Structures are given as C-alpha cells and as structure tokens.
Amino acid sequence: AQPSAPQPIPAPLRDLQWGQLNFLHTTDTHGWLAGHLQEPFYSADWGDYVSFATRMREKAESEGRDLLLVDTGDRVEGNGLYDSSRPQGIYLSDILKQQHIDVLSSGNHELYKQNTSEAEFLTTVPNFRGNYLASNIDIIDPRTQELVPLAPRFKKFTTQKQGIRILAFGFLFDFTGNYKNTVVQPVEETIKEEWFQEAIQDRDVDLFLVVGHVPVRSKEYTVIFKEIRNVHWDTPIQFFGGHAHIRDYVKYDSKAYGLASGRFMETIGFISIDGLGTEKAGVAVAAPTFSRTYIDNNLFSFLHHADLDESRFHMEHGQNVSRMIEDARKALHLDIVHGCAPKDLWMTRVPYPSDKNIYSWLENEVLPDSLRDKSRHGTPALAIVNTGAIRFDIFKGPFTQDTTFIISPFTNGFRYIKDVPRETAERVLDVLNSQPRVLAVTQPGDDYRNELAPPIQRNRDHDMIATYNFVPEDKIKFEALLHQVPLSSEPSRPNILPGYMTRDDGGDDGDDTIHSPIPTFRVPNCIQASIQPDLDSTDSDVKREAVPAEPEKVDLVYVDFIERHMIEAAKFSGLDVDFKKESAVYMPGGRLTDLILTWVKENWKCVHE
Numbered sequence: 005a006q007p008s009a010p011q012p013i014p015a016p017l018r019d020l021q022w023g024q025l026n027f028l029h030t031t032d033t034h035g036w037l038a039g040h041l042q043e044p045f046y047s048a049d050w051g052d053y054v055s056f057a058t059r060m061r062e063k064a065e066s067e068g069r070d071l072l073l074v075d076t077g078d079r080v081e082g083n084g085l086y087d088s089s090r091p092q093g094i095y096l097s098d099i100l101k102q103q104h105i106d107v108l109s110s111g112n113h114e115l116y117k118q119n120t121s122e123a124e125f126l127t128t129v130p131n132f133r134g135n136y137l138a139s140n141i142d143i144i145d146p147r148t149q150e151l152v153p154l155a156p157r158f159k160k161f162t163t164q165k166q167g168i169r170i171l172a173f174g175f176l177f178d179f180t181g182n183y184k185n186t187v188v189q190p191v192e193e194t195i196k197e198e199w200f201q202e203a204i205q206d207r208d209v210d211l212f213l214v215v216g217h218v219p220v221r222s223k224e225y226t227v228i229f230k231e232i233r234n235v236h237w238d239t240p241i242q243f244f245g246g247h248a249h250i251r252d253y254v255k256y257d258s259k260a261y262g263l264a265s266g267r268f269m270e271t272i273g274f275i276s277i278d279g280l281g282t283e284k285a286g287v288a289v290a291a292p293t294f295s296r297t298y299i300d301n302n303l304f305s306f307l308h309h310a311d312l313d314e315s316r317f318h319m320e321h322g323q324n325v326s327r328m329i330e331d332a333r334k335a336l337h338l339d340i341v342h343g344c345a346p347k348d349l350w351m352t353r354v355p356y357p358s359d360k361n362i363y364s365w366l367e368n369e370v371l372p373d374s375l376r377d378k379s380r381h382g383t384p385a386l387a388i389v390n391t392g393a394i395r396f397d398i399f400k401g402p403f404t405q406d407t408t409f410i411i412s413p414f415t416n417g418f419r420y421i422k423d424v425p426r427e428t429a430e431r432v433l434d435v436l437n438s439q440p441r442v443l444a445v446t447q448p449g450d451d452y453r454n455e456l457a458p459p460i461q462r463n464r465d466h467d468m469i470a471t472y473n474f475v476p477e478d479k480i481k482f483e484a485l486l487h488q489v490p491l492s493s494e495p496s497r498p499n500i501l502p503g504y505m506t507r508d509d510g511g512d513d514g515d516d517t518i519h520s521p522i523p524t525f526r527v528p529n530c531i532q533a534s535i536q537p538d539l540d541s542t543d544s545d546v547k548r549e550a551v552p553a554e555p556e557k558v559d560l561v562y563v564d565f566i567e568r569h570m571i572e573a574a575k576f577s578g579l580d581v582d583f584k585k586e587s588a589v590y591m592p593g594g595r596l597t598d599l600i601l602t603w604v605k606e607n608w609k610c611v612h613e
C-alpha cells in the first residue's frame with residue numbers, strides 16, 4: 005500500500021469458495037492504482053494486487069486449480085495518477101502492465117479522445133501480448149491511416165492445470181461518444197459477422213468467456229448470450245462486465261452467469277466454477293456450479309483470502325510496483341495541499357439539494373463565484389453542468405492535487421448561446437432532467453445509456469435509504485442521524501462499518517466484508533447555476549439598480565460535453581437555434597476542473613492549529 009494509505013480495518017469476512025477454474029476481476033479502475041488514501045476498506049494499491057494475484061495463483065495451482073485475471077476497461081480518466089500528467093497517462097501504462105492479466109478489453113473512456121485510443125493501440129495492446137481483445141472496435145492506425153481492429157477479435161486457449169478449453173471475446177457496449185478515429189460496431193451487428201458465427205461453431209469448447217465493458221444487465225449481453233445459446237444449448241458461459249460502476253451478479257440460465265466488480269479499485273471480483281469439461285475428460289458430466297465474491301480492496305481481505313500473514317504475503321515485484329506508484333505520485337505532486345475542505349461533500353449519500361451535497365456546493369458557490377466571460381460583461385447567465393461530470397465525494401480535510409482530478413478529471417470547458425429568454429433557458433434544464441425517457445434513451449431498462457447522470461445511478465430508479473431506523477421521506481431525521489453517529493454504523497455491532505451491501509441474483513452474501521449499509525439518493529441529470537452579471541465595485545450601486553430583478557434575456561451556458569443533449573433539449577424547449585453556428589466558447593480556457601481548483605484555493609484556506 006502507499007505510505008499515506010490508512011491501515012485496513014479488521015472486519016468480519018466471508019470465505020471464498022474455490023473451484024476448478026477461478027477468476028479475479030477488476031473493472032472501471034479509472035487510474036485509482038494507488039488505492040484509496042482516505043478510505044481504509046479500499047486502501048490496497050496495484051502493487052498489493054500484483055502480490056495478491058500471484059499468491060492466489062500459487063494457492064490455486066498447488067491444489068491443481070486454475071486462476072485467471074480479467075479486466076474490463078475504463079482504466080483511464082478519474083485520478084491524478086492518470087489525468088494530471090501531460091500528456092495524460094505517461095505513468096499509468098507501465099504500472100498497469102506489471103500485473104499479468106489473461107483477458108482484457110477496452111472501455112468507453114479509452115475511446116473519448118484520439119490520443120487515448122492511440123496510446124491504447126500502440127502501448128497497452130502490445131503490453132498485454134494477445135490478451136487484449138476488441139471484438140467490436142476498430143481504429144485508424146496512426147502510422148498507416150488504415151482502419152484496423154484495435155486488438156484481436158477473440159482468442160482460444162487451454163488452462164494450464166485443468167486443461168479447460170476457453171473461447172474468449174472482448175466487447176464494448178454500443179458506445180457512440182467515441183472520437184472519430186475509432187469505430188465501435190453495435191454488438192447486435194458484430195454477432196452476425198462471419199468471424200463471430202464461425203468462432204462460436206467450435207465444438208471443442210468447455211467454457212465461453214465473454215469479457216466486456218458492458219453492463220451485465222444489458223441488451224448487449226442478452227443478445228450475445230442468446231446467440232451463443234442458439235449454437236451451444238448447454239455449454240457454460242461466464243460473462244464479466246463493467247461500466248455501471250456497481251457490484252452485480254446476473255444469472256442468464258443455470259450455466260451462464262455475469263459478474264460486475266464495481267469501480268475505482270474498490271472491488272476485486274472473484275468467480276469460481278466447478279464441474280466444467282476439460283480437454284482430457286471431454287464434456288462435463290456434472291452440472292457446473294458457480295460462486296461469486298466481491299473482495300474489498302484492502303490488505304486485511306487479501307491476507308485472509310490468500311491465507312498468509314503479512315511477512316509471507318508481500319512479493320518483491322508487488323512492492324516494486326507500489327514504489328513505482330509512489331514515485332509517480334511524487335513526480336506529479338499529487339499530495340500538494342491546495343486547501344482544506346471544511347466538511348464532507350457527498351454526491352449521493354445525502355439528498356440533493358442540501359448543505360452537504362457536492363452539487364449544491366457547485367451550483368450555489370463555485371459556479372456563481374467563478375464562471376464569468378469578460379466579453380459578456382453585464383449579461384446574466386444560467387449555467388448547466390451534467391452531474392456525471394463530478395466523479396467522487398470530497399472528504400473534510402486536505403484538498404490535494406489528487407483530489408482535484410478525483411472529483412473532476414475531465415478536460416471539459418463551457419459553451420453558450422447568447423440572449424436566450426430566461427423562461428426558455430429554464431425549460432432546457434427541465435427537459436434535460438426529464439431524461440432518461442425524453443432524450444437518448446429509447447427503451448425501458450436502458451438507463452445505462454443515460455450519459456448525463458453519474459454512472460452509479462444509471463441502474464437505479466429510486467433512493468435507497470439504507471440505515472435501519474428511518475424512511476426516505478424523513479429528511480430531518482436523516483440529517484439528525486448524520487450528525488449524531490458515524491453514518492450507518494450499528495451501535496450494537498461496533499466492528500460492522502459502512503460499506504457495500506450487495507443484493508444480486510446470487511442473494512445477499514456476495515460481499516466478502518460484512519458491512520452496514522450506506523444510503524444513496526438520486527440526483528438530477530443536470531444542475532443549473534445562476535450567474536449574476538459582473539459589476540465594478542466603484543459604481544456597483546448604480547449598476548445594480550440598472551439591472552432588473554429578473555432580466556428577460558440570459559446567456560445559456562453549458563459544459564461542452566453535453567452539447568448533443570443540449571441540441572435535443574433545445575428542440576423540446578422551443579429554443580430555435582443552430583448550435584453549430586450560434587454557440588460559442590464561454591470563458592475561453594475556463595475548464596470546470598480549473599474553476600473548482602481556483603475556488604478551493606481562494607475559499608478553503610487551511611487553518612493550522
């Protein structure tokens with residue numbers, strides 16, 4: 005773990021159930037390879053994971069079992085270790101490749117920008133020599149300008165110990181926000197292609213392995229499942245998914261399951277399968293059994309599951325990887341303190357709007373204080389930001405260089421349409437917030453396609469007030485509780501602390517660590533800040549009188565990432581503008597991340613005791 009990481013907290017653990025074939029799974033790590041430096045339950049780093057995977061493989065192999073590692077993408081964007089370097093990610097790929105990963109795939113974040121996908125193609129794909137699969141992604145090779153597969157479409161291999169014959173694919177969901185140097189073919193079309201149809205005709209397969217940056221409950225995985233089942237009515241299929249940032253386990257039928265292993269290096273997913281056929285034995289006679297566990301990413305859990313004490317757990321290689329992370333963090337000055345947060349600010353743990361909600365802070369304080377375009381002096385504005393632009397909570401205490409990118413990693417700036425009737429501008433927000441039904445999302449159950457809200461909310465349509473003695477509507481009691489006791493801890497069981505409590509198709513015994521629940525409240529797709537016109541201090545009284553209390557026309561400002569949604573929302577709101585011709589950059593060079601950082605430096609001075 006990193007030197008500044010908190011010690012893991014001992015907590016009651018559930019044991020793993022090992023099988024013939026076992027997997028460790030990461031997804032949506034988003035650069036968090038240093039682990040969580042303010043949260044003990046997720047404080048292990050990528051170096052610890054290297055040691056853990058090696059020890060688990062040794063343990064499996066000593067018992068004649070196999071262990072494979074899978075990663076399902078979105079390894080980039082979301083943490084200072086990736087986003088704060090120029091160019092971005094110069095340290096990350098060398099650290100990532102220190103782990104032996106047997107099958108990996110691309111996420112959408114690897115494809116938003118040209119330089120990210122090219123780095124993937126020229127560095128990460130070769131780093132993982134044949135293990136990186138891209139069943140539905142092509143890229144324009146920057147050396148030849150030809151459109152080529154990002155990586156091999158599939159691979160077949162046999163496990164070392166058991167001789168299990170595996171046919172593996174690597175998919176991305178039907179993503180449409182990629183930069184134009186890549187092509188993401190819809191999954192529904194890919195599975196009709198000749199190469200896929202030929203591949204699944206193979207009869208000498210003991211397990212189909214579908215890894216992908218695809219929610220495990222999605223139409224994409226449903227069609228892949230059905231297509232394989234059309235040809236193989238009972239061959240076991242294991243899916244690994246991602247993108248939704250949640251822990252989840254889905255049963256497609258009695259021989260096909262899917263696992264999603266959370267986000268941000270909080271979770272190492274574990275799957276075991278028993279009763280598979282093998283190269284020697286041929287087709288299985290027994291029905292396979294599947295088991296899943298979500299391991300909290302900390303050394304207490306790792307030592308327990310590897311069945312080792314600390315002196316025998318750590319490996320020189322793992323410790324070197326931890327040092328690589330430490331050196332990169334130092335080179336990037338990630339521990340520099342820019343200010344001190346006077347309180348915790350939560351994305352979804354408290355209701356929106358409220359005093360401790362990060363979006364309320366953004367719309368009431370940061371944006372009104374910071375967002376100004378000199379050329380629009382004297383014109384009020386309404387500024388719209390998608391809630392998905394904010395990626396993490398702020399904890400009370402030091403706000404570091406790392407925190408800056410953890411909460412706001414993206415390079416998005418602002419654009420605007422000038423002189424919009426205020427009523428119309430306000431209607432645009434209402435339309436954006438009436439998603440997922442109005443815009444972009446076409447089918448019920450398709451909420452994971454909603455690009456505006458935070459990923460964790462995509463699969464949820466209700467608040468989950470998870471503590472034991474209050475109800476969702478009871479906000480007063482909830483606020484009181486927040487101030488009285490550590491959030492959600494149960495007084496009668498002091499070593500049960502707040503964390504993941506997952507209910508999935510396997511029941512509610514999937515989390516390795518027994519936690520008490522954390523409440524989650526829904527937030528809107530977008531928030532809106534009211535920006536008052538800039539007034540000179542000398543003649544402000546005069547000018548204030550000149551500005552009507554409720555001006556008729558405002559600048560409609562929006563974070564540039566949501567432009568395609570603004571275009572649609574404008575149509576529904578009666579705003580007849582051509583965004584291509586009539587929108588312009590607002591506050592040139594003003595990126596959301598920089599506005600937040602400048603505000604923190606000015607407003608959250610650290611008071612040294």
Ligand SMILES: O=c1ccn([C@@H]2O[C@H](COP(=O)(O)O)[C@@H](O)[C@H]2O)c(=O)[nH]1
Binds near residue numbers: 032078113392394455
């Ligand atoms: O430039 C960007 C890129 C992304 N977002 C937000 O992030 C999600 C996608 O993140 P996942 O981790 O893949 O879920 C996207 O839908 C936006 O909400 C952004 O705001 N700006």
